Amino acid sequence: MIGVAVANENGFHVEMANALDRLRCLYADDAEGVAYAIDLTADHLRLDIGKRGVRAIVEPQPLLSGVEIGMNREAEGASFEAIAASWMRSLSSLYRNEQQQPFAADEAISQAEGVSDQLPVLVMDYVRERREGFFNYFSADLREGRRRRVTGRSHEVLIDFGGSRLVANFGTLRASGIARSVNLIKRRLWDLKVERDRDPQSALLRQHEMIIQSPAKGDPQVTANQQTYLSDALAALEQQADQEQLRLRPLSSVPEIGEHVLRVEAAQAAI
The missing domain is CATH 3.40.50 (Rossmann fold)
Known part of the structure; x- marks a missing residue:
């Protein structure tokens, strides 16, 4: 589970996995290739939603063959970002809750x-x-x-x-x-x-x-x-x-x- 996309006619947000360092536990040296594929997927999805709106989620056209778009659901929340982060916390083992970090998770990884x-x-x-x-x-x-x-x-x-x-x-x-x-x-x-x-x-x-x-x-x-x-x-x-x-x-x-x-x-x- 690498990301959640939230969209309506007024805008969208794509929340991606932010703890990709954990991939090393599964893929060792090949983890960088998997992380790069995730990055390409995120860029493509954002561009696609920007062009086609909600249709990009309902009728997905993934860039890579190994990527699947999951089931669509209706949701409510304070913002696109809040909805996406809530689902990522629930569904993805590759996600850190940045609100609980003393500073941004990717900065912590970079410094470490x-x-x-x-x-x-x-x-x-x-x-x-x-x-x-x-x-x-x-x-x-x-x-x-x-x-x-x-x-x-x-x-x-x-x-x-x-x-x-x-x-x-x-x-x-x-x-x-x-x-x-x-x-x-x-x-x-x-x-x-x-x-x-x-x-x-x-x-x-x-x-x-x-x-x-x-x-x-x-x-x-x-x-x-x-x-x-x-x-x-x-x-x-x-x-x-x-x-x-x-x-x-x-x-x-x-x-x-x-x-x-x-x-x-x-x-x-x-x-």
């Missing part, structure tokens, strides 16, 4: 597993060592070492690098945490879109890129199954970036990313 993405800081340090003048193009929270929320729950738009030629966010696609990595990267893509749309004229002068560190093909630390999931995840992220008219740039190391940033900004400086 140490998944706060250090890539932006590593790229900043690499660039600064080679071009001190580009240091101020990095965001103030990176320059000042302030801790970021890793869950993306804040509505603040975060941009890692805002140069004269390049606007970029950085994210790590982890072989051992694909579903969670994809969610974070999607949020950073959204931040880039918001930043670009604030100033359409700027979009004509500066490249807007989501730069990803992803394991190289043939990496001995990545299993065959993980490599398949990584390829699927990159394809899905590239499709989303294309829809938003943004550039998704996968690179395999901090030096590669840093050199790309330096090359684009140095080209502008030389004009």
Whole structure:
């Protein structure tokens, strides 16, 4: 049981399982693939309900063959969210009641597993060592070492690098945490879109890129199954970036990313 969808003619809400770390008990290393499939299912269902309304639930068209939509029921509650959360608490063993958590469940998991993405800081340090003048193009929270929320729950738009030629966010696609990595990267893509749309004229002068560190093909630390999931995840992220008219740039190391940033900004400086 991975989710509950609540909808009427006025709106909808999809509440998804938020304790996917428990999948490891059943699937071990394959849990990341299952979690990624759940994430794809959630995205597709939200888009489908947004287009077809209640019909998307009554006449479901799941993205994946292994997904089934359960029986439809009528319900009442204070809000769509309250109804969905109540059913998830009753039906799903992959759901945590966040109201009983001292802080958000996905943030607790992230902190426990140490998944706060250090890539932006590593790229900043690499660039600064080679071009001190580009240091101020990095965001103030990176320059000042302030801790970021890793869950993306804040509505603040975060941009890692805002140069004269390049606007970029950085994210790590982890072989051992694909579903969670994809969610974070999607949020950073959204931040880039918001930043670009604030100033359409700027979009004509500066490249807007989501730069990803992803394991190289043939990496001995990545299993065959993980490599398949990584390829699927990159394809899905590239499709989303294309829809938003943004550039998704996968690179395999901090030096590669840093050199790309330096090359684009140095080209502008030389004009």
